[in-house]
Amino acid sequence: MPYAHIRGWGKYVPPNVLTNDDLARMVDTTDEWIRARTGIAERRIAGPGETAVTMGINAAREALHMADADPADVELVIAATATPDRIFPATACMIQDAIGAQGGAFDLSAGCSGFIYALSVASKMIEAGQIKRALVVGTEALSHIVDWKDRATCVLFGDGAGAFYLEADEEPGGFLAFELGSDGSGGHLLTGPVVGNSYEPVVAPDLSKGYISMQGRAVYRFATRVMGRAAERALRRAGLSVEDIDLFVPHQANLRIIESAARHLKLPMEKVYVNIHRYGNTSAASIPVACCEAVEEGRLKPNDTVVMVGFGAGLTWAAAVVQWPKEPGRRARSKPQSARSWLRGQRARLLSMRHRVGHQVDELLEAGLPIPPRSKSKTPSG
Ligand code: ACO
Numbered sequence: 407m408p409y410a411h412i413r414g415w416g417k418y419v420p421p422n423v424l425t426n427d428d429l430a431r432m433v434d435t436t437d438e439w440i441r442a443r444t445g446i447a448e449r450r451i452a453g454p455g456e457t458a459v460t461m462g463i464n465a466a467r468e469a470l471h472m473a474d475a476d477p478a479d480v481e482l483v484i485a486a487t488a489t490p491d492r493i494f495p496a497t498a499c500m501i502q503d504a505i506g507a508q509g510g511a512f513d514l515s516a517g518c519s520g521f522i523y524a525l526s527v528a529s530k531m532i533e534a535g536q537i538k539r540a541l542v543v544g545t546e547a548l549s550h551i552v553d554w555k556d557r558a559t560c561v562l563f564g565d566g567a568g569a570f571y572l573e574a575d576e577e578p579g580g581f582l583a584f585e586l587g588s589d590g591s592g593g594h595l596l597t598g599p600v601v602g603n604s605y606e607p608v609v610a611p612d613l614s615k616g617y618i619s620m621q622g623r624a625v626y627r628f629a630t631r632v633m634g635r636a637a638e639r640a641l642r643r644a645g646l647s648v649e650d651i652d653l654f655v656p657h658q659a660n661l662r663i664i665e666s667a668a669r670h671l672k673l674p675m676e677k678v679y680v681n682i683h684r685y686g687n688t689s690a691a692s693i694p695v696a697c698c699e700a701v702e703e704g705r706l707k708p709n710d711t712v713v714m715v716g717f718g719a720g721l722t723w724a725a726a727v728v729q730w731p732k733e734p735g736r737r738a739r740s741k742p743q744s745a746r747s748w749l750r751g752q753r754a755r756l757l758s759m760r761h762r763v764g765h766q767v768d769e770l771l772e773a774g775l776p777i778p779p780r781s782k783s784k785t786p787s788g
Pocket of ligand 1: 557
């Protein structure tokens with residue numbers, strides 16, 4: 407049976423920083439309140455023209471570059487997102503086209519648990535032998551759906567994207583176990599914009615139709631209840647225990663929730679990765695961005711046993727036990743590799759252009775070529 411291994415990872419965060427003090431000028435809040443209640447100091451906000459698609463493309467390219475992988479060999483792109491540019495076409499299809507991948511592509515919606523859900527789908531398809539290479543992207547432009555007048559939610563969220571590139575390998579390792587869960591009866595506690603009519607099985611309290619709406623305390627209670635338990639269940643499935651964890655990478659929603667999960671697991675905070683102060687809650691992007699930074703900071707090392715846990719809208723939760731790769735890609739970063747990545751990028755652009763021109767030619771052929779009216783020729787003498 408093949409195993410699914412992580413071969414490359416990448417992240418993108420917009421350069422535009424929004425601090426707590428900036429927010430205090432927009433709504434009735436303070437830096438002290440936000441830091442004390444959430445652990446957040448600042449977050450990144452998508453600039454003009456930056457969307458879940460564009461951020462996802464940047465993160466995906468970085469992950470492929472690290473692995474020196476040819477995007478033309480990627481057989482599956484999954485984009486976990488709650489903030490797609492459009493309901494359709496899928497964000498994943500736009501990423502597939504931009505990077506020059508050839509296989510299937512679809513979006514997955516499971517709130518902040520989405521990236522782990524997507525990893526479980528992609529890795530199981532690799533383990534089943536259906537595909538050999540997959541790209542999993544978590545990308546969010548939450549600033550596009552935040553109500554900037556609601557101090558209870560606008561201080562929490564930020565934008566960004568992260569991606570993992572996975573490959574089949576006969577060597578045991580990679581994804582050791584998953585735990586996925588959902589409780590739709592709590593769906594109304596955390597909702598996004600309504601598209602068309604909304605299914606509301608129970609009389610829900612005043613759902614905001616255009617923005618993120620959240621009952622913070624209830625979501626807080628839910629999160630502290632499920633995070634530790636989900637991690638324990640996934641560890642049990644992997645035949646491991648809390649002592650085997652080298653690094654715990656939780657969804658970055660609230661520092662107090664992260665500390666409570668660590669307490670539940672009796673895990674010292676030295677084994678817990680936290681970067682919420684820099685980015686706030688970036689939903690499906692939060693775990694891959696955290697992994698990228700944990701590697702950059704030397705906190706996540708080759709062959710480490712990592713436990714990732716997410717929770718969010720749905721309500722959903724998810725945990726994964728992962729053996730971090732012994733080495734990232736086939737090659738270290740080198741000049742020839744950069745040249746290859748550049749050429750692959752150019753090929754993707756040309757391929758996309760060829761397909762687009764092909765669609766237009768097909769349209770013209772279908773419609774019948776327009777025949778220009780013949781102009782009456784005038785003779786110079788006439
Ligand atoms: N600044 C100042 N005061 C505020 C702010 C703010 N930004 N927001 C709320 N308050 C006030 C409230 O109005 C309330 O005032 P009151 O006591 O006079 O009524 C007071 O602060 C306390 O409010 P609570 O909501 O009880 O504060 P709490 O300690 O619960 O913290 C928070 C709120 C941070 C939202 C917390 O409940 C939380 O983190 N919940 C979980 C949220 C979460 O993780 N969501 C993401 C899910 S992931 C996904 O899929 C998108």
